[in-house]
Amino acid sequence: MDNIIASLDIGTSKVSAVLGKFSSNGLQVLGVGISPNNGMRKGVVVDIDSTTRAIEQAVEQLQNMTNIEINSVYINISGGHASLYQNKGVIAVTREDKEITTDDVKRVMQSARVFAMPPDKQIVDVIPRQFIVDGYDEIRDPVGMFGTRLEVEATIVACSSTTLQNLIRSVERAGLDILGVVVEPFALGEVLLTTDEKDLGVLVVDVGAGKTEYSVFEGGSLKSSSIIPIGGDNITNDIAVGLRIPFAEAEKTKKDYGFARVDYAEQVSSITVKNIGDDNTREIEVDEFAEIVEARVYEIFFLVNRDLVKSGIKARLSAGVVITGGGVSFLRGSKEIAQEVMGLPVRIGSPDYIGVSSPVYSSGVGVIRYIGSRKYYEHDDSEKASRRTGLFAKARGKQSQRGGTFERIKSFIDEYF
Helix, strand or coil: CCEEEEEEEECCCEEEEEEEEEECCEEEEEEEEEEECCCEECCEECCHHHHHHHHHHHHHHHHHHHCCCCCEEEEEECHHHEEEEEEEEEEECCCCCCECCHHHHHHHHHHHCCCCCCCCEEEEEEEEEEEEECCEEEECCCCCCECCEEEEEEEEEEEEHHHHHHHHHHHHHCCCEEEEEEEHHHHHHHHHCCHHHHHHCEEEEEECCCCEEEEEEECCEEEEEEEECCCHHHHHHHHHHHHCCCHHHHHHHHHHHCECCHHHCCCCCEEEEECCCCCCEEEEEHHHHHHHHHHHHHHHHHHHHHHHHHHCCHHHCCCCEEEECCCCCCCECHHHHHHHHHCCCEEECCCCCCCCCCHHHHHHHHHHHHHHCCCHHHHCCHHHHHHHHCCCCCCCCCCCCCCCHHHHHHHHHHHHC
16 A cells, blocks of 8 residues: 655745655655744744744645645654653563564664653653664564564653644644654655765765754664754845845845855856845856855864864764755755865765755755654555555545544654564
């Protein structure tokens, strides 16, 4: 049975809604919707009403494109607001024939969730690093194996309850159920990175409008994630101040010309901009524009590199750096600046699917890939798997019944394993 999943990427400057279908042929992206968002700052909801309107508009676009009513979604949350905890779980295999089943996997994963959680944190995911059967470790999938004792070493992902609840409230006010929360670095790792990159050591730099989030993968798993409060909007603001033009005009100029170094200006010698307060225009030297953009792009990667050097992580990034997000990826020359500052091989990462092959959609598509790749699709019956994806293709206007979101997220994690 095909499994249809909807995701919401709620960012500082925009909300993107993505609809995907999993089948025997893999993932097919059915449609996307995107809307400006003024209700977030640096990954945190500051205006619930504005964020809700942006969600409604993005979902409405998606519904119009696909002619499918969307009642339930998976959402992402910034990795900078998440904490990673390591814990173990142990159970005894109770079947007479000692064959390990999916129920045993669920039970051992549930046991790994039992530990002292800080009161201001909420568990949003439980990720097995390895299973151990009767002392034999490095097992990826124990289902079907013989054993009497099953252990798991798991990563518990938790985030700030306040941050999560405000995000949930914005989505629920838009009339949507939340079936699960995916921490953004896991989504990006799923859609942008190869297995070799995650094993060897790689850095993902996601430059958004209001923040830059960078995450380190090594040994096949996420090791750390951090945020610096600088993004694409800072570049736009620098252009507005430096050239003395309105912010909206600065954003348009940045996107229209799209370069971070003067040697990528091709044959452009000057830039036409509008003055503040009137419709008069004037010419700006291309060198002046490029210097403003380059300085801020350089700063972003300088700050990321400084943190990596301080932590000692940089020496372990054998696979280099992957840049994504809509903040700088489209600026010609940004990759070269990153390579120069960080001294590592750099590439631009984007989803490899028709219609969404842009870094802007990395998180939205990544959430769908992450959910679709989870093990319950391999072991559960198709009816349960389809129901757990939570996207109901109904006639437009039909209402869904909703319960408490925290209960749904808890149920999602419990059923997951």
